[in-house]
Amino acid sequence: MSAIALCLAAIALALLCRPIAAAVGVGLLCAAWVAAGAGAFVWNRLLIDIGGPPAMAIVVFAAGALGSYARLLEPPAPMSSNG
Numbered sequence: 319m320s321a322i323a324l325c326l327a328a329i330a331l332a333l334l335c336r337p338i339a340a341a342v343g344v345g346l347l348c349a350a351w352v353a354a355g356a357g358a359f360v361w362n363r364l365l366i367d368i369g370g371p372p373a374m375a376i377v378v379f380a381a382g383a384l385g386s387y388a389r390l391l392e393p394p395a396p397m398s399s400n401g
Contacts (some may be wrong), residue, residue, distance in 0.1 A: 321371035324351060325378040332382030344379045348372035 327347055331340040355368035 320351070321374050324348070324371050324375035328375040328379035329382045332379050333386055337383065340379070340383065344375060348375055351375075 324347060328344050331343045334340075335343060351372050352368045355366040358364040358366050
């Protein structure tokens with residue numbers, strides 16, 4: 319469930335923010351996930367996958383950013399001459 323939340327946040331950042339801000343945001347989200355997983359293990363002895371969800375979020379972010387960039391590069395539609 320948390321992997322879905324990370325991936326949705328990565329998609330939102332890729333589509334709505336500037337590239338540098340989005341990359342920093344996704345990096346911070348992934349770092350926060352790793353820190354929360356490590357903290358849960360230290361304090362409560364809970365084992366949480368600290369690598370999988372951030373890795374999926376980074377891949378989803380890269381795909382979303384590439385799709386957003388490709389959308390910007392589309393050539394304009396040809397003008398029709400009804401004349």
